[in-house]
Amino acid sequence: MRSLFGLIAVVTAATLYLYSLSQYLPAGPARSPQLDSEGEHEAKEPRYSSPEPSRLKFPSDLEDLRELAELLQFYKTEHTGYVLLLFCSAYLYKQSFAIPGSSFLNILAGAIFGPYKGLLLACVLTTVGSTMCYLLSQAFGKRYIVHLFPSKVSMLQKKVEENQDCLFFFLLFLRFFPMTPNWFLNMSAPIVNIPLTFFFLSVFIGLLPYNFICVQTGVMLSEVSSLDDLFSWERLLQLLAIACVSLLPGALIRSYSHRHLKVDAQAQNGLAADKKRP
Structure with a gap:
C-alpha cells in the first residue's frame, strides 16, 4: 500500500x-505596428495576442x-x-507514466x-522518459504489474533468460519488432532483471528509426500547405528516403536475430495481444 501512495504522490x-x-x-x-493607407500607424493584433493557457493541451489528432x-512556434520566436x-516537461510526463500519444x-x-x-x-x-518509467516501476509498481499481467511477465522473463548471452541485441529486437508494447516493456524491464544500462542504450538505439520517421513527418507537416505540396515529387522522394533509412537497422537486427536470438512465433503471438492496447 505504501508503494501505491508513493506512486500517487509522484503523479x-x-x-x-x-x-x-x-x-x-x-x-x-510583440509585432511592430504597420502603416495604413494614409501613412498612419495601424496596430494589428497578432493571431495570438495574449497568453491562452486553455490552448495548451496534449494533441489527440492532426x-x-x-x-x-503554430502556437508554440509563435511563442518560440522570443521565448x-x-x-x-x-x-x-510534457514529453517526460507522458513517457514516465506510460501515457499514450508520444508519437x-x-x-x-x-x-x-x-x-x-527535433x-x-x-x-x-x-x-530519459522510458528510464524514469523503469525506475518508477522498480520503486513502486513491481507487485501490481505482476498481478495485472502475470502471463505476459512470465513469458518475457523466459525469453530474457533464454537470450542472456546476447541480451542487448534481444532488447534491440524487441524495440524494432515489438512482441510487446513499449509501455509494457518499460514497466516490466526491472521485474525481469534487465540491467538499466542495457535498457537505456536499447531504448535510445532501438527507437531511433521510429523517432526519425515521426520527426521527419512533423517537419513536412510544418512545411506543406496543401495536398499538392504533400504529393509532389520532392516530398515523395523524401518519404522514400526516410523509409529506406528507417528500415535498414531493422533489417540488420532481423538478420542477426535469425542466427543468434531465441524468439519463436508462439512468443510473438502470445505477447502481441497487448500491442493493440494504446
Whole structure:
C-alpha cells in the first residue's frame, strides 16, 4: 500500500508542476505596428495576442497538432527557453507514466525544432522518459504489474533468460519488432532483471528509426500547405528516403536475430495481444 501512495504522490506532484507551467505563459512576441493607407500607424493584433493557457493541451489528432505547433512556434520566436522547457516537461510526463500519444509529441518536435534538433530531442526524451518509467516501476509498481499481467511477465522473463548471452541485441529486437508494447516493456524491464544500462542504450538505439520517421513527418507537416505540396515529387522522394533509412537497422537486427536470438512465433503471438492496447 505504501508503494501505491508513493506512486500517487509522484503523479500528483508531476501533474501540478506541468499544469502550473502551462498556466504561466509569457507574453507573446510583440509585432511592430504597420502603416495604413494614409501613412498612419495601424496596430494589428497578432493571431495570438495574449497568453491562452486553455490552448495548451496534449494533441489527440492532426488538427490539434497543427494548432499547437503554430502556437508554440509563435511563442518560440522570443521565448525559446520556455517552449523548450514546456515541451520537455510534457514529453517526460507522458513517457514516465506510460501515457499514450508520444508519437504526436515526436511529430511536434519536428514541426517546432526542425529535423536535427527535433530528432535529438525526441531520442533523448524518449530514452530519459522510458528510464524514469523503469525506475518508477522498480520503486513502486513491481507487485501490481505482476498481478495485472502475470502471463505476459512470465513469458518475457523466459525469453530474457533464454537470450542472456546476447541480451542487448534481444532488447534491440524487441524495440524494432515489438512482441510487446513499449509501455509494457518499460514497466516490466526491472521485474525481469534487465540491467538499466542495457535498457537505456536499447531504448535510445532501438527507437531511433521510429523517432526519425515521426520527426521527419512533423517537419513536412510544418512545411506543406496543401495536398499538392504533400504529393509532389520532392516530398515523395523524401518519404522514400526516410523509409529506406528507417528500415535498414531493422533489417540488420532481423538478420542477426535469425542466427543468434531465441524468439519463436508462439512468443510473438502470445505477447502481441497487448500491442493493440494504446
